[in-house]
Amino acid sequence: MFGMSHETFLLLDAVVTVIGLIVLITKFKLHPFLALIIAAAFLGLTSGMPIGTIIKAFQDGFGGVLGFVGIILALGTMLGKMMAESGGADQIAQTLIRAFGKDKVQWAMMFAAFLVGIPLFFEIGFVLLIPLVFIVARRTGVSIIKIGIPLLAGLSAVHGLVPPHPGPLLAIGVFGADIGKTILYGLIVALPTAIIAGPIYGTFIAKHIPGHPNQELVDQLARESDSAELPSFGITLVTVLLPVFLMLLKTFADVVLPDGNIFRAFMDLIGHPISALLLALLLSLYTFGYKQGIGSSQMMKWLDASLAPTAAIILIIGAGGGFKQMLVTSGVGDVIGHMAVNAQISPILLAWLVAAVIRIATGSATVATITGAGIVVPVVGMIPGVNRELLVLATGAGSLILSHVNDAGFWLVKQYFNMTVAETFKTWTAMETILSIVALGFILLLSMFV
Secondary structure, X not given: OOOOXXXXXXXXXXXXXXXXXXXXXXXXXXXXXXXXXXXXXXXXXXXXXXXXXXXXXXXXXXXXXXXXXXXXXXXXXXXXXXXXXXXXXXXXXXXXXXXXXXXXHHHHHHHHHHHHHOXXXXXXXXXXXHHHHXXXXXXXXXXXXXXXXXXXXXXXXXXXXXXXXXXXXXXXXXXOOOHHHHHHHHHHHHHHHHHHXXXXXXXXXXXOOOOOOXXXXXXXXXXXXXXXXXXXXXHHHHHHHHHHHHHHHHHHHHHHOOOOOHHHHHHHHHOOHHHHHHHHHHHHHHHHHHHHOOXXXXXXXXXXXXXXXXXXXXXXXXXXXXXXXXXXXXXXXXXXXXXXXXXXXXXXXXXXXXXXXXXXXXXXXXXXXXXXXXXXXXXXXXXXXXXXXXXXXXXXXXXXXXXXXXXXXXXXXXXXXXOOHHHHHHHHHHHHHHHHHHHHHHHHHHOOOO
């Protein structure tokens, strides 16, 4: 078309679409939900996809994201509401502030997110810990960006680099890597990477963008408890970390027990992210509710009220998933990935580059990791002696780069932190890019020794 190859036209079409999406939101002030739908339809039509395929791709992307993320957001927000209203979040905040001090509380948030995030999906860790960001920011007067960016960095680093997260876990299978070594190397790379992209970068960017949190969410998740006696620190931790414990048990059972084992099947049920969060929410009704002398009617009012502020966020995230699926179905990700394979560079750098360009094109870290690994693995077979565990990490690091308007996480962070699109690029997108590039540097350094 227009004298260009189909592959070149697809790339140009994707670039024009993304620029148009940004213009609709920033210049014309169109609601992101509507802008994402329009952008997805434009890309589908201009890329030559049949009308029926366009509609189905958007529906699949929208439903695919909300089928998991929507449920997680709802359950996590309810749990966060119970923790906030009962004073549990206040208790954790006070304990962190006492332990680290006001000047170093951002380090506490990063380490908490890093540990909690190891067995958790990014979205789960986010909704579990976001009340702490709001309440610590209010109590200390520290910028929400200075506190929030370290939390996001800790969660995102382990999401991209450390099994049992889905991307690294599936890449291990593709490359034939050893899971134990991958976890070890992943932790070695992820921790210093999270420190640089989190507390260090967060402290810097907060001087320029202090942030103004969504007041409706602050009122909901960071309110001071009316109760004179707060839940104990131990009970609060047990309640909030129950999903972490259940998912760790599931992972352990999957590793040590054979298929068909009754206990493994049971752990697969209760250790699923949705089941684990549901059980934690039910436990919170006792620990944060009945045990604190709060009646059923009051708790139901809290749970009802918790969902209203997340409605717009869920719709925007779903539309972002639909736009991402349009990029995938149109073939943009495949075109970019295969172009990168033709570059004659080291396998580790190639794995990072392929995952990076697919991430930028599709907006999904998991899709970028899985697709990138599938594209690179035939090339790796031609080059003996490549460390396959580091290939998994390089692919995961590439999948973190440049989160932008086609990534559901971009909109999640934007809405919760009440930032403009430009501010989200300078904070969240920049932090993700720093994570990706710094992680690659540590992986290349580690490749000299293993």
